[in-house]
Amino acid sequence: MNIIEKGTFLKVCLLVLFTLGFGLFFAPVFTGIINIGNSAGMAVFAVLIAGTVFSGKLFNFIRWVISYKSGRIILSVFIAAIAVILLLAAYFSAKMIAAANNYPDKPTTLIILGCKVKGENPSRMLYNRVTVAADYLTKNPEINVVVSGGQGEDEKISEAECMKRLLIEKGISSDRIIVEDKSVSTHENISFSLKLIEELRLEKNITIVTSEFHQYRTSLIAENLGTEGSYSISSHTQLFLLPTYWIREWFGICYINVFE
Numbered sequence: 001m002n003i004i005e006k007g008t009f010l011k012v013c014l015l016v017l018f019t020l021g022f023g024l025f026f027a028p029v030f031t032g033i034i035n036i037g038n039s040a041g042m043a044v045f046a047v048l049i050a051g052t053v054f055s056g057k058l059f060n061f062i063r064w065v066i067s068y069k070s071g072r073i074i075l076s077v078f079i080a081a082i083a084v085i086l087l088l089a090a091y092f093s094a095k096m097i098a099a100a101n102n103y104p105d106k107p108t109t110l111i112i113l114g115c116k117v118k119g120e121n122p123s124r125m126l127y128n129r130v131t132v133a134a135d136y137l138t139k140n141p142e143i144n145v146v147v148s149g150g151q152g153e154d155e156k157i158s159e160a161e162c163m164k165r166l167l168i169e170k171g172i173s174s175d176r177i178i179v180e181d182k183s184v185s186t187h188e189n190i191s192f193s194l195k196l197i198e199e200l201r202l203e204k205n206i207t208i209v210t211s212e213f214h215q216y217r218t219s220l221i222a223e224n225l226g227t228e229g230s231y232s233i234s235s236h237t238q239l240f241l242l243p244t245y246w247i248r249e250w251f252g253i254c255y256i257n258v259f260e
Helices: 003-031 036-053 055-065 069-100 124-139 159-169 186-199 212-224 242-259
Strands: 109-113 145-148 177-180 206-211 231-235
Touching: 003 036, 003 242, 036 055, 036 242, 055 069, 069 212, 069 231, 069 242, 109 124, 109 186, 124 159, 124 206, 124 231, 145 159, 145 186, 159 177, 177 186, 186 206, 186 212, 206 212, 212 231, 212 242
Parallel strands: 109 145, 109 206, 145 177, 206 231
Antiparallel strands: none
Protein backbone atom coordinates (compact mmCIF):
# COMPACT_ATOMS: atom_id res chain seq x y z
CA MET A 1 0.00 0.00 0.00
CA ASN A 2 1.61 3.29 -1.13
CA ILE A 3 1.35 6.65 0.60
CA ILE A 4 -1.63 7.79 -1.47
CA GLU A 5 -3.53 4.58 -0.77
CA LYS A 6 -2.73 4.84 2.96
CA GLY A 7 -3.96 8.42 2.99
CA THR A 8 -7.20 7.46 1.25
CA PHE A 9 -7.74 4.54 3.64
CA LEU A 10 -7.18 6.79 6.68
CA LYS A 11 -9.55 9.39 5.25
CA VAL A 12 -12.29 6.78 4.73
CA CYS A 13 -11.80 5.44 8.27
CA LEU A 14 -12.05 8.93 9.74
CA LEU A 15 -15.17 9.68 7.72
CA VAL A 16 -16.83 6.49 8.96
CA LEU A 17 -15.83 7.25 12.56
CA PHE A 18 -17.02 10.86 12.44
CA THR A 19 -20.26 9.90 10.68
CA LEU A 20 -20.99 7.38 13.42
CA GLY A 21 -20.26 10.08 15.99
CA PHE A 22 -22.66 12.46 14.26
CA GLY A 23 -25.29 9.72 14.16
CA LEU A 24 -24.90 9.07 17.88
CA PHE A 25 -25.91 12.64 18.66
CA PHE A 26 -28.53 12.77 15.91
CA ALA A 27 -30.34 9.62 17.09
CA PRO A 28 -32.07 11.31 20.08
CA VAL A 29 -33.76 13.72 17.66
CA PHE A 30 -36.03 10.84 16.58
CA THR A 31 -37.35 10.66 20.16
CA GLY A 32 -38.00 14.41 20.24
CA ILE A 33 -34.86 15.30 22.18
CA ILE A 34 -33.03 18.38 20.91
CA ASN A 35 -30.88 20.25 23.39
CA ILE A 36 -27.49 21.93 23.63
CA GLY A 37 -25.87 18.53 24.24
CA ASN A 38 -26.72 16.83 20.96
CA SER A 39 -26.66 20.14 19.06
CA ALA A 40 -23.05 20.69 20.16
CA GLY A 41 -22.15 17.07 19.45
CA MET A 42 -23.61 17.21 15.93
CA ALA A 43 -21.87 20.53 15.25
CA VAL A 44 -18.46 19.18 16.30
CA PHE A 45 -18.76 16.04 14.20
CA ALA A 46 -20.11 18.00 11.24
CA VAL A 47 -16.97 20.16 11.38
CA LEU A 48 -14.77 17.06 11.63
CA ILE A 49 -16.52 15.49 8.64
CA ALA A 50 -16.13 18.67 6.59
CA GLY A 51 -12.48 18.97 7.63
CA THR A 52 -11.83 15.39 6.51
CA VAL A 53 -13.63 15.78 3.18
CA PHE A 54 -11.80 19.02 2.39
CA SER A 55 -8.55 18.08 4.16
CA GLY A 56 -6.39 19.16 1.22
CA LYS A 57 -7.87 22.66 1.14
CA LEU A 58 -7.74 22.80 4.94
CA PHE A 59 -4.01 22.03 5.04
CA ASN A 60 -3.36 24.62 2.33
CA PHE A 61 -5.31 27.18 4.35
CA ILE A 62 -3.31 26.36 7.51
CA ARG A 63 -0.02 26.71 5.60
CA TRP A 64 -1.20 30.10 4.37
CA VAL A 65 -2.21 31.19 7.88
CA ILE A 66 1.11 30.22 9.50
CA SER A 67 3.03 32.07 6.81
CA TYR A 68 2.08 35.25 8.71
CA LYS A 69 3.09 36.09 12.27
CA SER A 70 -0.41 37.23 13.17
CA GLY A 71 -1.79 34.00 11.70
CA ARG A 72 0.54 31.91 13.85
CA ILE A 73 -0.62 33.81 16.94
CA ILE A 74 -4.30 33.31 16.08
CA LEU A 75 -3.73 29.61 15.38
CA SER A 76 -1.85 29.20 18.68
CA VAL A 77 -4.70 30.86 20.60
CA PHE A 78 -7.21 28.62 18.83
CA ILE A 79 -5.25 25.45 19.67
CA ALA A 80 -4.83 26.60 23.29
CA ALA A 81 -8.59 27.23 23.54
CA ILE A 82 -9.32 23.73 22.22
CA ALA A 83 -6.87 22.28 24.75
CA VAL A 84 -8.55 24.16 27.62
CA ILE A 85 -11.99 22.95 26.52
CA LEU A 86 -10.78 19.34 26.38
CA LEU A 87 -9.17 19.62 29.81
CA LEU A 88 -12.36 21.10 31.29
CA ALA A 89 -14.43 18.35 29.68
CA ALA A 90 -12.15 15.71 31.19
CA TYR A 91 -12.25 17.41 34.62
CA PHE A 92 -16.04 17.74 34.60
CA SER A 93 -16.42 14.13 33.48
CA ALA A 94 -14.20 12.90 36.31
CA LYS A 95 -16.27 14.88 38.81
CA MET A 96 -19.52 13.59 37.29
CA ILE A 97 -18.36 9.98 37.56
CA ALA A 98 -17.29 10.48 41.18
CA ALA A 99 -20.59 12.17 42.11
CA ALA A 100 -22.63 9.45 40.43
CA ASN A 101 -20.95 6.85 42.64
CA ASN A 102 -21.22 8.72 45.96
CA TYR A 103 -23.55 6.12 47.48
CA PRO A 104 -24.76 6.81 51.06
CA ASP A 105 -22.95 4.95 53.84
CA LYS A 106 -25.86 5.47 56.23
CA PRO A 107 -29.65 5.90 55.91
CA THR A 108 -30.63 9.42 54.84
CA THR A 109 -33.72 11.24 53.61
CA LEU A 110 -34.16 10.78 49.87
CA ILE A 111 -34.99 13.46 47.32
CA ILE A 112 -36.06 12.12 43.93
CA LEU A 113 -35.72 14.70 41.19
CA GLY A 114 -38.51 14.84 38.64
CA CYS A 115 -38.32 14.22 34.94
CA LYS A 116 -40.67 14.09 31.96
CA VAL A 117 -44.16 12.65 32.46
CA LYS A 118 -46.01 11.46 29.37
CA GLY A 119 -49.66 12.09 30.14
CA GLU A 120 -49.90 10.31 33.49
CA ASN A 121 -47.11 7.83 32.84
CA PRO A 122 -43.42 8.22 33.71
CA SER A 123 -40.82 8.58 31.00
CA ARG A 124 -38.15 5.88 30.94
CA MET A 125 -35.72 8.19 32.71
CA LEU A 126 -38.20 9.00 35.49
CA TYR A 127 -39.16 5.34 35.85
CA ASN A 128 -35.50 4.40 36.29
CA ARG A 129 -35.04 7.04 39.02
CA VAL A 130 -38.06 5.85 40.97
CA THR A 131 -37.05 2.21 40.61
CA VAL A 132 -33.60 2.68 42.21
CA ALA A 133 -35.17 4.86 44.92
CA ALA A 134 -37.81 2.23 45.70
CA ASP A 135 -35.12 -0.41 46.09
CA TYR A 136 -33.27 1.76 48.62
CA LEU A 137 -36.48 2.63 50.49
CA THR A 138 -37.42 -1.04 50.73
CA LYS A 139 -34.04 -1.85 52.27
CA ASN A 140 -34.28 1.14 54.66
CA PRO A 141 -37.90 1.23 55.92
CA GLU A 142 -37.16 3.90 58.54
CA ILE A 143 -36.44 6.73 56.10
CA ASN A 144 -38.69 9.15 54.18
CA VAL A 145 -38.60 10.40 50.63
CA VAL A 146 -39.42 13.71 48.98
CA VAL A 147 -40.67 13.39 45.41
CA SER A 148 -39.95 16.68 43.68
CA GLY A 149 -41.30 17.99 40.40
CA GLY A 150 -44.05 20.27 39.14
CA GLN A 151 -46.47 19.86 36.25
CA GLY A 152 -45.54 20.87 32.72
CA GLU A 153 -48.01 22.23 30.19
CA ASP A 154 -48.09 18.89 28.34
CA GLU A 155 -48.33 16.76 31.49
CA LYS A 156 -51.69 15.65 32.93
CA ILE A 157 -50.29 15.27 36.46
CA SER A 158 -47.24 16.63 38.24
CA GLU A 159 -43.99 14.72 38.14
CA ALA A 160 -44.19 14.43 41.94
CA GLU A 161 -47.64 12.83 41.79
CA CYS A 162 -46.47 10.42 39.11
CA MET A 163 -43.51 9.39 41.27
CA LYS A 164 -45.72 8.96 44.34
CA ARG A 165 -48.08 6.65 42.46
CA LEU A 166 -45.19 4.59 41.14
CA LEU A 167 -43.57 4.28 44.57
CA ILE A 168 -46.86 3.08 46.06
CA GLU A 169 -47.16 0.51 43.25
CA LYS A 170 -43.70 -0.70 44.26
CA GLY A 171 -44.80 -1.22 47.86
CA ILE A 172 -43.68 2.02 49.52
CA SER A 173 -46.17 3.36 52.09
CA SER A 174 -47.70 6.72 51.26
CA ASP A 175 -46.92 7.83 54.84
CA ARG A 176 -43.25 7.92 53.91
CA ILE A 177 -43.73 10.02 50.77
CA ILE A 178 -43.64 13.83 50.89
CA VAL A 179 -44.87 15.55 47.73
CA GLU A 180 -43.20 18.71 46.43
CA ASP A 181 -45.07 19.63 43.24
CA LYS A 182 -44.26 23.30 42.66
CA SER A 183 -40.70 23.20 41.34
CA VAL A 184 -39.89 23.71 37.67
CA SER A 185 -36.08 23.46 37.73
CA THR A 186 -33.33 21.46 39.41
CA HIS A 187 -32.52 24.41 41.65
CA GLU A 188 -36.15 24.63 42.79
CA ASN A 189 -36.35 20.83 43.15
CA ILE A 190 -33.62 20.88 45.76
CA SER A 191 -34.46 24.23 47.35
CA PHE A 192 -38.16 23.45 47.90
CA SER A 193 -37.38 19.91 49.05
CA LEU A 194 -34.88 21.14 51.64
CA LYS A 195 -37.50 23.53 53.02
CA LEU A 196 -39.98 20.67 53.41
CA ILE A 197 -37.35 18.53 55.11
CA GLU A 198 -36.64 21.33 57.56
CA GLU A 199 -40.34 22.05 58.22
CA LEU A 200 -41.11 18.38 58.85
CA ARG A 201 -37.93 17.92 60.90
CA LEU A 202 -36.76 15.00 58.84
CA GLU A 203 -33.22 13.66 58.76
CA LYS A 204 -31.16 16.57 57.31
CA ASN A 205 -28.57 14.35 55.70
CA ILE A 206 -29.87 13.86 52.18
CA THR A 207 -29.37 11.54 49.27
CA ILE A 208 -30.37 12.81 45.84
CA VAL A 209 -31.83 10.31 43.40
CA THR A 210 -31.39 11.29 39.78
CA SER A 211 -29.68 10.14 36.59
CA GLU A 212 -25.95 9.48 36.76
CA PHE A 213 -25.02 12.36 34.45
CA HIS A 214 -27.02 14.78 36.62
CA GLN A 215 -25.51 14.04 40.03
CA TYR A 216 -22.51 16.38 40.04
CA ARG A 217 -24.54 19.44 39.08
CA THR A 218 -27.18 18.66 41.70
CA SER A 219 -24.46 18.28 44.34
CA LEU A 220 -23.15 21.74 43.44
CA ILE A 221 -26.65 23.21 43.73
CA ALA A 222 -27.21 21.49 47.09
CA GLU A 223 -23.90 22.83 48.34
CA ASN A 224 -24.78 26.35 47.20
CA LEU A 225 -28.07 26.03 49.11
CA GLY A 226 -26.24 25.40 52.34
CA THR A 227 -26.03 21.64 52.68
CA GLU A 228 -22.80 20.20 54.02
CA GLY A 229 -22.77 17.74 51.18
CA SER A 230 -25.13 15.15 49.78
CA TYR A 231 -25.02 11.51 48.79
CA SER A 232 -26.29 10.11 45.53
CA ILE A 233 -28.21 7.14 44.23
CA SER A 234 -27.96 7.11 40.46
CA SER A 235 -30.20 5.60 37.84
CA HIS A 236 -28.79 4.55 34.49
CA THR A 237 -29.55 6.33 31.23
CA GLN A 238 -30.13 4.55 27.92
CA LEU A 239 -26.77 4.36 26.16
CA PHE A 240 -27.88 6.15 22.99
CA LEU A 241 -29.04 9.13 25.09
CA LEU A 242 -26.12 9.30 27.51
CA PRO A 243 -23.64 11.27 25.30
CA THR A 244 -26.28 13.93 24.62
CA TYR A 245 -27.15 14.46 28.26
CA TRP A 246 -23.53 14.13 29.39
CA ILE A 247 -22.40 17.00 27.20
CA ARG A 248 -25.46 19.07 28.13
CA GLU A 249 -24.33 18.77 31.75
CA TRP A 250 -20.95 20.31 30.91
CA PHE A 251 -22.77 23.49 29.90
CA GLY A 252 -24.96 23.34 33.01
CA ILE A 253 -21.91 22.97 35.26
CA CYS A 254 -20.24 25.94 33.56
CA TYR A 255 -23.39 28.01 34.14
CA ILE A 256 -23.44 27.19 37.85
CA ASN A 257 -19.74 27.97 38.28
CA VAL A 258 -20.04 31.31 36.47
CA PHE A 259 -23.46 32.64 37.45
CA GLU A 260 -24.39 31.00 40.78
